Amino acid sequence: MEEGNEAAVTKNFIEDEIDKDLANGRYTEIVTRFPPEPNGYLHIGHAKSIILNSGLAKKYGGHFHLRFDDTNPMKEKTEFVEAIKKDVEWLGADYEGKVYFASDYFDIMYESAIKLIKKGLAYVDDLSADEIREYRGTLTEPGKNSPYRERTIEENLDLFTRMKDGEFEDGARVLRAKIDMASPNMNMRDPVIYRIAHMTHHNTGDKWCIYPMYDFAHPIEDATEGISHSICTLEFEDHRPLYDWVVNNLDYPHPPRQIEFAKLYLKNVVTGKRYIKRLVENGTVDGWDDPRLVTIAALRRRGFTPESIRMFMELSGVGKANSTSDYAMLEYCLREDLKLKKKRVMAVLDPIKLVITNYPEGVEEILEADNNLENEELGKRELSFGRELYIERSDFMIDPPKKYYRLFPGNEVRLMNAYFVKCTGYKTDENGNVTEVECTYDPETKSGSGFTGRKVKGTIHWVNARTAVPCEVRLYENIVDEEKGVYDDEGNVNVNPNSLTVLKNCFVEESLKGTDTVDQYQFVRNGFFCLDSKDSKPDALVFNRIVSLKSSYKPDKN
Numbered sequence: 247m248e249e250g251n252e253a254a255v256t257k258n259f260i261e262d263e264i265d266k267d268l269a270n271g272r273y274t275e276i277v278t279r280f281p282p283e284p285n286g287y288l289h290i291g292h293a294k295s296i297i298l299n300s301g302l303a304k305k306y307g308g309h310f311h312l313r314f315d316d317t318n319p320m321k322e323k324t325e326f327v328e329a330i331k332k333d334v335e336w337l338g339a340d341y342e343g344k345v346y347f348a349s350d351y352f353d354i355m356y357e358s359a360i361k362l363i364k365k366g367l368a369y370v371d372d373l374s375a376d377e378i379r380e381y382r383g384t385l386t387e388p389g390k391n392s393p394y395r396e397r398t399i400e401e402n403l404d405l406f407t408r409m410k411d412g413e414f415e416d417g418a419r420v421l422r423a424k425i426d427m428a429s430p431n432m433n434m435r436d437p438v439i440y441r442i443a444h445m446t447h448h449n450t451g452d453k454w455c456i457y458p459m460y461d462f463a464h465p466i467e468d469a470t471e472g473i474s475h476s477i478c479t480l481e482f483e484d485h486r487p488l489y490d491w492v493v494n495n496l497d498y499p500h501p502p503r504q505i506e507f508a509k510l511y512l513k514n515v516v517t518g519k520r521y522i523k524r525l526v527e528n529g530t531v532d533g534w535d536d537p538r539l540v541t542i543a544a545l546r547r548r549g550f551t552p553e554s555i556r557m558f559m560e561l562s563g564v565g566k567a568n569s570t571s572d573y574a575m576l577e578y579c580l581r582e583d584l585k586l587k588k589k590r591v592m593a594v595l596d597p598i599k600l601v602i603t604n605y606p607e608g609v610e611e612i613l614e615a616d617n618n619l620e621n622e623e624l625g626k627r628e629l630s631f632g633r634e635l636y637i638e639r640s641d642f643m644i645d646p647p648k649k650y651y652r653l654f655p656g657n658e659v660r661l662m663n664a665y666f667v668k669c670t671g672y673k674t675d676e677n678g679n680v681t682e683v684e685c686t687y688d689p690e691t692k693s694g695s696g697f698t699g700r701k702v703k704g705t706i707h708w709v710n711a712r713t714a715v716p717c718e719v720r721l722y723e724n725i726v727d728e729e730k731g732v733y734d735d736e737g738n739v740n741v742n743p744n745s746l747t748v749l750k751n752c753f754v755e756e757s758l759k760g761t762d763t764v765d766q767y768q769f770v771r772n773g774f775f776c777l778d779s780k781d782s783k784p785d786a787l788v789f790n791r792i793v794s795l796k797s798s799y800k801p802d803k804n
């Protein structure tokens with residue numbers, strides 16, 4: 247957001263809390279973190295958390311940590327770790343070049359568990375998982391104490407050490423926090439904090455066969471790194487008492503504080519790592535960065551900018567109540583970001599030849615065009631103009647309806663940046679399809695010449711048939727079939743069969759010839775486009791349409 251914009255000066259509720267914590271001396275430095283599990287690519291929801299957390303650290307002159315939450319033993323997923331780093335950097339979140347891994351703290355977590363046992367605050371339980379569930383009670387009934395709850399400290403230390411040493415099978419025993427089986431908060435009914443799992447961990451190998459549970463591990467990770475504010479989403483609100491119980495009983499001098507905010511939800515959009523993963527794995531999409539997805543990698547490939555995503559997060563706000571945002575708002579932000587920054591060039595997506603019969607054969611001239619009429623700083627470029635051009639098929643009609651101001655026999659229009667042309671005829675094939683449009687031009691009417699003799703109602707774009715660059719253009723619709731809703735009964739995405747349209751026979755003006763710079767352009771009248779980073783080659787350009795130009799979305803002006 248620009249300086250002076252209201253959204254930038256209004257504080258969100260987390261900032262209000264931080265201000266209080268600084269004022270009363272609870273913390274002297276603000277340290278936040280983003281803790282992804284490296285089990286998939288990040289999506290737009292994660293971007294909210296990244297932008298929020300890194301933004302707070304920056305605003306308060308503190309630090310922001312990128313920490314991989316890899317306490318679950320699993321196969322090495324270097325691919326995900328690298329992709330996540332790249333996405334976080336691309337969004338502009340500065341983690342100061344240092345990456346943290348939760349698994350680096352396994353020793354600390356183990357020592358912490360021992361400490362709790364010694365304090366009489368944790369015990370080894372031999373109940374099975376099913377029994378533990380049964381003993382837990384319900385929301386309306388208190389739980390029952392496990393028969394193993396009153397084991398002595400010595401016995402617990404002995405059993406826990408032997409759990410660590412690999413003496414027991416998976417699931418044979420667990421370590422539980424000793425809190426309160428009658429607590430109205432189910433999370434406080436002696437939660438399991440360590441389980442046995444004979445699995446190889448990508449970082450620690452076979453060193454451990456016991457692994458900490460999230461609710462125990464996470465506060466320790468935060469406290470170990472000196473996080474001040476552990477910001478997470480609303481579903482963890484009920485876990486906060488446990489978070490506090492862990493850090494308080496482990497005697498951290500400056501325990502971190504958990505604050506929850508509402509997740510970002512987008513209407514009719516597939517977020518949720520496991521759903522995206524399924525689309526990738528069943529081949530519905532071309533990888534995690536398929537431009538129809540809302541992973542950060544996909545948004546980047548589609549052509550969204552970090553600035554547009556940040557603006558979107560700013561507009562959607564940080565709140566305590568769940569709400570759903572519109573994808574159209576993200577598109578609005580992209581248009582706002584690009585409209586003055588990027589060149590406006592001409593591309594014809596569905597070409598038909600236009601022949602200017604009174605233009606001399608074998609001759610061309612160079613015209614000058616503004617790169618962006620609303621931003622002079624982008625300068626001008628040269629365009630070659632000649633007798634044969636391509637225009638959009640939809641810009642010509644033999645028999646037009648009322649209020650059609652583009653080309654039809656007898657009508658005159660302006661060719662953008664060039665001349666007035668008047669349609670004098672057309673050719674068709676044996677099926678009656680138009681194959682060529684003929685016209686004459688008026689040399690007096692050159693753009694920029696100050697001609698005022700007469701006016702025309704329509705302006706159309708074109709490319710020079712000789713110099714235009716053939717290219718492929720990909721148009722997208724929502725991958726979700728909005729009429730059916732996002733998911734079917736089995737939790738599969740209802741895929742819109744028209745979500746991708748590939749146009750192979752397009753032309754873009756010569757100024758883009760051979761480009762391999764991944765950049766965005768406005769293709770006049772057709773929308774904002776970006777060179778596809780994966781498939782485009784200098785001699786075979788591929789563009790993605792990011793958004794069309796028109797929007798029904800208007801931001802609230804309050």
Ligand code: ATP
Nearest residue numbers: 281282283291292294295478479509510518519520
């Ligand atoms: P998903 O639910 O989409 O599969 P996740 O929550 O399992 O994602 P994690 O890697 O555990 O993914 O999340 C890392 C961080 O991102 C967490 O702190 C989580 O709260 C935050 N986060 C995930 N989804 C959203 C969202 N939609 N809005 C805001 N923050 C989110």
Ligand code: MG
Nearest residue numbers: 282283315519
């Ligand atoms: Mg998760």
